[in-house]
Amino acid sequence: MKKYIIGAAIALIFLIYSIALRSQHTRLILPSSSKAGSGNSSTGSNAVTASKPSKVKYKDGHFVGSVANAYYGNVQVAVDISNGKIKNVNFIQAPSDNPNSSYINQQAKPYLAQEAIQAQSSNVQVITGATFSSEAFIQSLTSALNKAK
């Protein structure tokens, strides 16, 4: 049973993760068609195949997941369940939330230059950008969903 829940959670996570990357909102509203944990892989092309459908009924409420370490800091999510379905997932902590970041030095920057960012042609072979392991999401959300059982 636990395996199925984790499988469904993984499918869900990839959906959430891809939405997170696209919408850049800290508050993620899931499509109403996606049934939390019921595993009916209605997550479209972003989904990783869940092992098997499982009937999990979650308790309604707000559940906070464990803190999981991603590459550049911690990830922690909270999940809201309503009528046994996931209504939304909030990030409580994300990697930019770094305790060291309050260190700001007012030292002069004589060699540095500045510009406004501007969209460029996307004709490139490879792209650099911040990502972090989806394992951190999986760990935190799985623990939140476990509390909702």
Place this chain on the structure above:
Amino acid sequence: MKKTKIIMGMPITVEVLDSIKATEMESVFEYFRKIDRKFSTYKKNSEISRINRGLSKDQWSEETKEVFNLSEQTKLQTGGYFNIENKGIIDPSGLVKGWSIHNASKILLELGYSNFYIEAGGDIEIHGYRNKRLPWDVGIRNPFNVNEIIKVLRLTNRGVATSGSYIRGEHIYNPIKNRTANDVASLTVIATNIYDADRFATAAYAMGQEGINFIEGLKGMEGYMVSYDKLATYTSGFKELIAN
């Protein structure tokens, strides 16, 4: 030949210009799987998990000792901003990512390939050329719009790493501690290899706005920092790496 697999919870892409045997390509992915088995904090029986449960030092593998030595060295080089220990838990993934991409690149070089790149979760090591004498074009992703590129770099024999977050810290409710948000959206570092680019990008990102100054002071490294006011600050040699 270009191939992508998900290992360590992230997509890893290898593109080799010249024709390469499938088994040789697979050996690169197998290396990442081996590193994941050893250093994943998500795997209960990985060596790093056993170390966190108290595995004595004399039982550590040579690879682990190397990672610990490199982490210690990096900690000193970054004034303590790079630290694999957090609240008593050791997690070297911030170093292992770049280090393993660099080592995987060495596998391809030893097999005789000289025109390729390896990208793992947005961090890249580039070798040679993509087409005759044309260097590889590397885009820097817009931290405010993941479908957009804000800079194109033309690189050969370089490592590129970006640290950052798509979620702004100050908008996140933190019940544990009221922390100052990092006002840096992303910081890209270009070095002669991905090992250096990754570890210094990680440390410099943790410094906030000061991070780009730190990169400016490092020999052979350039940086491009994007702030939440949508302004980019870049180091003195950065312009030479731009495609147009």
